[in-house]
Structure formats: C-alpha cells, structure tokens
Amino acid sequence: MARMQMTRGMRLPEAKQYVASKLGVTPFDLGDTATMTEVRNEFGFGRIHSYAISHPWQANFIEAKFNISRVLDVPILCVERFKERTGMTEAPTTH
Amino acid sequence: MEDRIPTRMGDGTLARLTRSEIRADVEDGVAQAVRRAKVPPLAADEIDHLVDLYASPAKTVGVDLGDEIVLSCDGSGMKTHATREQDMQSYEQWMGADLLELCPGDYSLKVVRTILPYEAQCLHDALLSTVAPMQYGVMPNLGLYAKDDGPCENWSLLLPAGRIPEARAACEEAAEMAVADAVRMADVMYEAGADAIDFDTTGASGDPEFWATLRATEIIREKYPDMGVQLGMAGEFVLGMHGELEYKGKRLAGMWPLEQLHVVQEAGATMYGPVVNVNTGKSCAWNTARACTIVKPCMDEAEIPVHMNAGMGVGGVPMFVHPPGDAVARSAKAFVDILKVDGL
Numbered sequence: 001m002a003r004m005q006m007t008r009g010m011r012l013p014e015a016k017q018y019v020a021s022k023l024g025v026t027p028f029d030l031g032d033t034a035t036m037t038e039v040r041n042e043f044g045f046g047r048i049h050s051y052a053i054s055h056p057w058q059a060n061f062i063e064a065k066f067n068i069s070r071v072l073d074v075p076i077l078c079v080e081r082f083k084e085r086t087g088m089t090e091a092p093t094t095h
Numbered sequence: 096m097e098d099r100i101p102t103r104m105g106d107g108t109l110a111r112l113t114r115s116e117i118r119a120d121v122e123d124g125v126a127q128a129v130r131r132a133k134v135p136p137l138a139a140d141e142i143d144h145l146v147d148l149y150a151s152p153a154k155t156v157g158v159d160l161g162d163e164i165v166l167s168c169d170g171s172g173m174k175t176h177a178t179r180e181q182d183m184q185s186y187e188q189w190m191g192a193d194l195l196e197l198c199p200g201d202y203s204l205k206v207v208r209t210i211l212p213y214e215a216q217c218l219h220d221a222l223l224s225t226v227a228p229m230q231y232g233v234m235p236n237l238g239l240y241a242k243d244d245g246p247c248e249n250w251s252l253l254l255p256a257g258r259i260p261e262a263r264a265a266c267e268e269a270a271e272m273a274v275a276d277a278v279r280m281a282d283v284m285y286e287a288g289a290d291a292i293d294f295d296t297t298g299a300s301g302d303p304e305f306w307a308t309l310r311a312t313e314i315i316r317e318k319y320p321d322m323g324v325q326l327g328m329a330g331e332f333v334l335g336m337h338g339e340l341e342y343k344g345k346r347l348a349g350m351w352p353l354e355q356l357h358v359v360q361e362a363g364a365t366m367y368g369p370v371v372n373v374n375t376g377k378s379c380a381w382n383t384a385r386a387c388t389i390v391k392p393c394m395d396e397a398e399i400p401v402h403m404n405a406g407m408g409v410g411g412v413p414m415f416v417h418p419p420g421d422a423v424a425r426s427a428k429a430f431v432d433i434l435k436v437d438g439l
Binding site: 001002003005006007008009010011012015027028030031045046048049060061062064065068075076077078079080081082 | 160161163164165167188191193194219222223224225226227228229230285286287288289290291321322323325364365366397398399400402435436437438
C-alpha cells in the first residue's frame with residue numbers, strides 16, 4: 001500500500017481496495033498478520049526472517065519485488081534497472 | 096472531586112489533569128485553531144472522542160482493527176546502529192516498516208550534490224536487499240545556500256538591515272540553485288532505482304524554499320512519472336521571508352495546510368505531509384485538538400495521500416528527544432479516527 005501511495009498517489013481506501021483485489025483478499029485482511037503471512041508466502045512477496053524461521057527457498061528482496069511488480073501490475077524502478085543491467089531488457093538510451 | 100489523570104504536556108513532561116481540565120484544553124485547542132487558521136471547528140462528537148482519548152488511563156492506545164494506515168518514517172537509513180543498508184533492513188524486518196528512506200547524515204539537499212554517486216551506489220545496493228519501497232530523502236534547507244555556508248547573500252542579515260530588494264534577490268538566487276540541485280539529485284536517484292524522492296521539512300526557510308521545492312517537484316514528476324515525490328512541510332504556515340513569491344499565481348507566504356495542499360497537488364507530488372507545530376507549554380490534548388482542527392479541511396479536498404507529520408515537536412507529539420509512547424499513540428489514533436489520514 002505504501003508503494004501505491006508513494007508512486008501512484010492513491011488515497012488510502014483506494015490503495016487498500018486496489019491491493020486487496022489484486023491479492024484476492026479484503027481490505028480488512030491487509031492488516032491481519034495471520035492472513036498476510038500466508039498471502040506473502042503464496043505470492044513470493046518476501047517475509048520476516050529469523051534464525052528459527054528461515055525460508056531459503058522463497059523469494060526475498062529483489063526477487064520479491066519482481067513478484068510484487070508483476071502481481072500488483074505496478075512498475076518498480078529497481079526491478080526495471082535490474083532487468084536492464086542484467087540484459088533481460090534493453091536499457092533505454094536516455095532517461 | 097474529580098480524579099487527576101496522568102497525561103502529557105507538549106514538552107513531554109507528565110502532568111495530572113482532571114477530565115474537566117482535559118476537556119477545557121481540547122476545546123481551547125480547537126478555538127485557537129479556528130482563530131489562527133480561519134478553519135471550521137471540530138464537531139461535538141470529535142471533541143468528545145479527543146477527551147475520551149486523553150482521559151483514558153491506558154498507557155497505549157491503538158486504532159481499531161481494519162483502520163490501519165501506512166507509516167512513512169523518515170531517516171530509517173541514517174546510520175544508527177549498523178551500516179545504513181543494515182539499518183533499513185532492521186527497520187523492515189524488525190519494525191515492519193511500510194517504506195524505507197536512505198538519506199545523508201546531514202539530511203540537507205546542498206551537501207548531497209558533491210556525494211551523489213556514493214549516495215546512489217548505497218541506494219542501488221540497498222534496493223537489492225530490501226523489499227519495502229525505498230525513497231531518498233533530503234531537507235531542501237535553503238539556508239545553506241546563503242553566506243557563510245553558501246554562495247548567495249544572506250537574506251537573514253539583509254532583512255533586519257532593511258535591504259529588502261537585495262534580500263529578495265538573494266532568496267530567488269538561492270531558490271534557483273536549489274531547484275537545479277534537487278533535479279540533479281532526482282536524475283541520479285532515478286537511475287539508481289529509487290521509488291520516490293522525499294522533500295522533508297519543506298519551507299523551513301520560508302516561501303523561497305517552498306517555491307523551490309514545488310518547482311523541483313514539478314520538473315521531477317514531469318521527467319519521471321513512475322517515481323513519486325513526497326513533500327512534507329516544516330511548519331504549519333509558510334513564513335514570508337520573501338513575501339511576494341507565487342506558484343502558479345498563488346502567493347506562498349502565509350499559506351496554511353489547505354492552501355499548501357492545493358499547490359503541492361498542482362506541482363504533481365504524490366504524497367503531502369502537513370505540519371502543526373507543538374506548543375510545549377500546553378498539554379498534548381490541546382496540541383492534538385489544535386492539529387486536528389487545522390488539518391481537517393485538507394482531508395475532503397485531498398487528491399493525493401495526506402501523511403500527517405507526527406513526530407518530535409509536531410502533530411501533537413511532545414518536543415522531547417525520546418517522545419513518550421503514550422503521547423505518540425494518542426495523537427496517532429486521533430489523526431486516524433478524526434481526520435482519516437492516509438498515513439503518518
């Protein structure tokens with residue numbers, strides 16, 4: 001939701017509705033830790049890690065942001081840069 | 096005889112007020128906001144809610160389930176206990192940060208221009224090892240462009256000497272320099288992959304600084320529509336250091352939050368952060384009531400998220416180096432319940 005506010009200028013109710021609809025949950029669910037842990041697992045959005053709770057097979061950090069960008073259908077600049085710098089896409093001649 | 100309830104003053108000290116005294120403070124805070132900012136008063140039920148909030152004996156209060164908001168915490172990557180990248184990872188992992196902010200230790204725009212590549216490298220690397228959106232933050236801090244810190248004549252010295260035209264010229268020269276620096280900074284951070292730029296404490300040097308930030312925001316948003324700009328203010332109204340600067344035909348000096356919101360939206364910013372300064376001699380109840388009243392007109396007209404500044408010395412939070420959690424929680428809940436803010 002922070003991403004929708006920062007980069008798209010969405011007010012909170014709109015941001016909640018947008019994200020919830022993309023994830024298949026209700027806006028109320030977005031604040032529920034139990035629900036969102038499962039949702040983040042399912043979509044590969046990254047999660048809190050600790051020594052006792054490690055999930056090395058799940059997407060994290062930049063990997064998670066690739067998934068966030070795809071599922072929420074929102075461009076994430078560092079994901080685009082990653083693609084350009086690894087040859088996955090062509091870098092624009094100018095920005 | 097009424098019980099005395101522990102509550103906070105604007106300087107963070109504990110006070111014990113009766114419920115009647117808390118109500119009197121809330122009502123006076125509202126009245127002072129109406130008088131000063133020429134805004135409508137809060138409704139009776141909103142005043143009652145504030146009284147209940149500040150008369151509660153609970154140490155911590157929270158918003159209702161489902162009313163959670165976004166927190167745009169600044170300075171999470173300023174190097175507190177580890178590297179800046181590790182600090183932001185800590186913020187994300189241990190404090191559940193909604194967004195992260197890399198910033199220089201000085202946090203000022205002018206100092207960044209000489210270290211841009213280094214800052215961009217830090218941002219680039221940190222973006223690879225975090226999940227939450229990350230912005231790069233600075234204070235426009237126009238004063239650094241004036242002598243002895245910068246090249247422009249010092250308008251703070253020229254004004255009391257009565258040299259008004261020279262002071263205004265110096266303001267305008269500094270503002271143009273700041274615009275150029277801000278756009279250059281945004282160019283580099285865009286290349287590094289920043290999700291947004293944050294201009295914090297905008298207007299600390301008055302209307303020239305506000306003008307410079309609006310102009311920079313306009314340019315940045317036009318160049319990079321996929322990168323956001325968060326514009327947070329320094330004070331509740333814009334000081335008229337120049338007095339005659341306008342943005343798209345609107346004079347900036349003297350603007351309160353509602354007028355600030357209008358020009359911030361016109362400039363194309365994606366988030367707006369109003370400020371209401373804390374009076375340290377009044378109770379937090381008084382301060383929060385005043386803050387709610389002053390900002391409330393923004394909420395119906397906002398087209399972009401409004402993130403009320405609620406930190407040390409602003410937004411009902413005590414002016415104290417370690418703001419007490421009981422005070423912070425109360426003002427935060429007040430802004431969510433009464434203003435329906437999009438974030439803090």
